[in-house]
């Protein structure tokens with residue numbers, strides 16, 4: 001039996017950062033972080049765009065808005081302090097038509113409300129900062145976010161793991177998969193972990209925290225939480241250049257679709273080592289960790305998620321979903337993704353059309369742990385935290401969860417302390 005004060009399940013960026021914060025907030029408590037894989041952050045946390053978002057997209061009454069601006073600042077500082085590669089790119093939003101050009105002012109207003117630095121820029125000034133911006137009309141403006149940047153997501157996970165090794169009161173258990181709740185009594189929660197490859201081990205803890213990413217719903221349900229929800233996984237795929245192309249300074253996004261649309265458009269980002277990433281195209285995954293056609297296949301997940309997709313495509317109230325899905329289907333095509341990128345950047349203009357696809361390979365996809373409300377039949381937009389004196393469940397930690405990981409940890413520890421859970 002492993003005996004702990006606090007057990008954290010899930011060693012992604014969120015579970016990792018949270019364990020680090022718990023260690024300083026509760027220095028006299030014994031903390032264990034359990035990760036089913038052989039290392040930390042092998043799922044969404046290293047399969048994302050690695051953009052430190054500024055925080056201007058989100059409605060001001062959301063937890064996302066309240067954490068993102070601070071997350072951008074604190075994660076930037078963390079990367080600088082810990083020598084994790086970070087590239088201060090800034091970000092431009094490109095209007096491709098008159099309606100999008102108008103929407104830029106609305107987004108700027110939202111940014112102002114959220115206290116995020118943004119500038120609406122005329123063409124000449126914008127091109128001085130990023131010469132590869134695509135100009136659709138010389139009278140359109142660009143929206144510039146100077147604080148958006150990109151960082152090395154693998155380097156970040158390595159650094160968090162190193163930090164945790166230095167914490168006297170923390171033990172990291174990789175290759176340990178949480179499997180089942182044994183009992184949940186007032187004084188102690190007991191659960192089994194599967195010590196890979198095959199050995200069962202029991203863990204007892206006074207407080208249980210679920211940061212299980214794509215499996216957070218499955219774990220929460222065992223504690224009677226997440227009752228009306230299920231994770232509806234969506235796969236985001238990228239293209240990445242395999243040979244030299246002109247290098248931009250900034251990352252470039254389209255104007256986001258109107259509120260209520262589930263998917264952001266294809267954008268161009270940079271990796272810290274100078275690669276151009278195009279994507280992600282978003283498509284429903286048929287099981288939670290379906291990175292390709294056979295990896296990590298779980299039949300019950302497959303049948304549950306397939307039926308969720310079918311029901312929603314055929315239901316009347318989800319017409320909009322079906323339409324979005326059809327739009328996204330086109331984006332799986334490599335040529336289509338490159339064409340979308342060319343609406344944002346002129347970096348690819350010198351390469352002959354018929355050669356363009358040779359310049360790009362498919363990158364590692366990431367899967368979004370999107371929470372779906374089965375009763376209200378809607379996708380949740382904000383982070384959701386469900387908790388009591390025994391357990392805490394982090395749900396719907398989709399984008400910008402990576403950016404928010406440091407203030408999210410403080411926010412959760414505040415709730416725990418305010419309620420005297422520990």
Ligand SMILES: Cc1cc2nc3c(=O)[nH]c(=O)nc-3n(C[C@H](O)[C@H](O)[C@H](O)COP(=O)(O)OP(=O)(O)OC[C@H]3O[C@@H](n4cnc5c(N)ncnc54)[C@H](O)[C@@H]3O)c2cc1C
Nearest residue numbers: 010012013014036045048049050051178213236400401403
């Ligand atoms: C395509 C894509 C692009 C994105 N781009 C950005 C971006 O640019 N900027 C941004 O801020 N955010 C972005 N995000 C969102 C961001 O990546 C996530 O919010 C963040 O990584 C979530 O971290 P996590 O720790 O909750 O999840 P994960 O990284 O998935 O970690 C969860 C961990 O729990 C483990 N686990 C699950 N079940 C068990 C179990 N039973 N026992 C033990 N361990 C278990 C898993 O193995 C995994 O390691 C993107 C997401 C996607 C999908």
